[in-house]
Amino acid sequence: MLNAGRLAEANTLFDQVVSRVPPGVDRWQRSAVLVDRAKLAWRLGRIPLALELAAEGWTDLDGEHDDNPAAAQAMHALAYLLEGIGNRRAAVDMLRLSVQVARRAAERSPGAVEILGHCLQGLGGTLNFRAISSPPDRAPAIFEEARGYLREGLDLVEEKHMRRALLAAYSRSLAGVGELDQAEEHAQEALRQAEGAGDKWASAVACWVLAVVRREQGDLVRARTLASRAVAASESINDPSLLLRFSLDLADICAEMGDHVGEATALRCSVAASRTATETLQEGLGQALEQRRVAVQAQRLAVAAQEAAARDPLTGLANRLGLERAAAGLLESTAARGRVPWLVLVDVDRFKGVNDDAGHAAGDATLREIAQLLRRECRAADLVARWAGDEFVVLLGAADGNTLEVGPTVAERIRAAVDNHDWTVVLGTACHPTVSIGVAAGPATLDHLFAAADMALYRAKRHGRNRVEVEPHLTPTTPEAISGN
Structure with a gap:
């Protein structure tokens, strides 16, 4: 034709x-x-x-x-x-x-x-x-x-x-x-x-x-x-x-x-x-x-939507989805350098009392303030996330120096930062939040590390709160645990 x-x-x-x-x-x-x-x-x-x-x-x-x-x-x-x-x-x-x-x-x-x-x-x-x-x-x-x-x-x-x-x-x-x-x-x-x-x-x-x-x-x-x-x-x-x-x-x-x-x-x-x-x-x-520009714009919006889905809107930290997405790569890179990863599980002590005494807006402000303290005490390469409610997770990757002390050292810095922080601007004189922290390490998956750190956190709560407890190093039982997959 x-x-x-x-x-x-x-x-x-x-x-x-x-x-x-x-x-x-x-x-x-x-x-x-x-x-x-x-x-x-x-x-x-x-x-x-x-x-x-x-x-x-x-x-x-x-x-x-x-x-x-x-x-x-x-x-x-x-x-x-x-x-x-x-x-x-x-x-x-x-x-x-x-x-x-x-x-x-x-x-x-x-x-x-x-x-x-x-x-x-x-x-x-x-x-x-x-x-x-x-x-x-x-x-x-x-x-x-x-x-x-x-x-x-x-x-x-x-x-x-x-x-x-x-x-x-x-x-x-x-x-x-x-x-x-x-x-x-x-x-x-x-x-x-x-x-x-x-x-x-x-x-x-x-x-x-x-x-x-x-x-x-x-x-x-x-x-x-x-x-x-x-x-x-x-x-x-x-x-x-x-x-x-x-x-x-x-x-x-x-x-x-x-x-x-x-x-x-x-x-x-x-x-x-x-x-x-x-x-x-x-x-x-x-x-x-122009079509390419529109396609690039759409791709950026899609990426932004994915990032938003993996980020906690209150604190700006990674949320549970973001943590799960990024953890595998961090664990793998840590293992490749011959280092042992640490997981630090942070829980705000008696957070319900903060909400009851100061109100939920003040409670939200408290969580945002703790998120800032976590960022300050951790390195840029560490993965900091809000797990749920008043629980936070820090996944420490490959670190220089004495790797046997990295997790407990960072955890203690976090505990002390929260305990010594001036809370009067956020909460007045009514409350003084503290955190209990469980720490675990080992060549294991995120789930295994979290379960171990949760056990240590339970001990910290039981022994009086505002303290750090460390779970003994995990021993891998499967090839998957060793590789971090």
């Missing part, structure tokens, strides 16, 4: 199929489908979608693809997109690679011959354009290389649509190396077949080649007519690269004839084609950038 100039119908059909990938396909086939759709989206002017599909399909191409025809097909379509965004060297390199892969695939499977022909047409046609824009002394060699690829494709391919494309491109290579009679013969045959099939792409290329031939023969009037037909056909199929090339050639023909009106019209067409291609790309990249 695109090559026939039926753009509205092509857009509608594209919308129906773009969201579906055929079931049961391997990753090479999936890549080919995605990149081919990216190529179609590009020609339809839907640049952000084209970039998104191309990126996804290109990712699937990573890996070995020595003889996979679908990989060759995907590379061919990807090269078209690279050409469209101006990366001309990468486009040719990708086309050469597609031909290599398709050749190996065709040797293994006769069914891959059509894909090889498609890749040969893409490489040959692109080299034709390179030859046109090259210095005169280099152009014939490039045209000759293109002719070889296109002749190989014609010898292989039987499918009519692909043969028309190969024939039209082949005729341009012939004209480029000076074989004008053969170029005219093949271009006329391509035009006849294209008009019979309603293929405006092949018609545009064939008319262009015939215009080149007539110009070389000195028949500028006929050349101008044929070039104008090529421009009109390329406009109808929305192919800016063809339109730009053909309109420039038409302008040159008109200049030779002294047709300044025709030259100006053709130049305006070429400028419009160039501007359209540039603006479309800029707009598409702008839209893609």
Whole structure:
């Protein structure tokens, strides 16, 4: 439909199929489908979608693809997109690679011959354009290389649509190396077949080649007519690269004839084609950038939501979920350094009395103040969390110095900090909070450490509160306990 100039119908059909990938396909086939759709989206002017599909399909191409025809097909379509965004060297390199892969695939499977022909047409046609824009002394060699690829494709391919494309491109290579009679013969045959099939792409290329031939023969009037037909056909199929090339050639023909009106019209067409291609790309990249910005923003919001879910809103410390998420990594890194982790379990003594005497707002302020004291007495690398209610947990990781004394030392600093703190601003003279602390260590899981520290905390409460009790070192009983998993 695109090559026939039926753009509205092509857009509608594209919308129906773009969201579906055929079931049961391997990753090479999936890549080919995605990149081919990216190529179609590009020609339809839907640049952000084209970039998104191309990126996804290109990712699937990573890996070995020595003889996979679908990989060759995907590379061919990807090269078209690279050409469209101006990366001309990468486009040719990708086309050469597609031909290599398709050749190996065709040797293994006769069914891959059509894909090889498609890749040969893409490489040959692109080299034709390179030859046109090259210095005169280099152009014939490039045209000759293109002719070889296109002749190989014609010898292989039987499918009519692909043969028309190969024939039209082949005729341009012939004209480029000076074989004008053969170029005219093949271009006329391509035009006849294209008009019979309603293929405006092949018609545009064939008319262009015939215009080149007539110009070389000195028949500028006929050349101008044929070039104008090529421009009109390329406009109808929305192919800016063809339109730009053909309109420039038409302008040159008109200049030779002294047709300044025709030259100006053709130049305006070429400028419009160039501007359209540039603006479309800029707009598409702008839209893609905006989509990327929105995606990044959404990702940040999601991360923020995850962090909020793992944080206690009252104290700002990690909550139970946050502690459980981070504990495994801290325990693992501590074990990797040959250190023993300590868990310090802090419980506010008679906290109900604080709430009863001073009110719940003062109780909340007390918990926030204790959280600040915990942060002050611990290192940045230690994990400080509010476990529940008036209970706090500090998980001490790898520490330098005497690791046998780290946990009890930190616990005593915490106890003394709370006991010696000036609480009059928060509670007046009614209350003076203290904490009881249980401490445990050992190469164990968070659950085992917590259970042991809880036993020590129970003893601290029973022995009078406002004190630190230490549970004897845990002895691991399973490989999982040893590794901290």
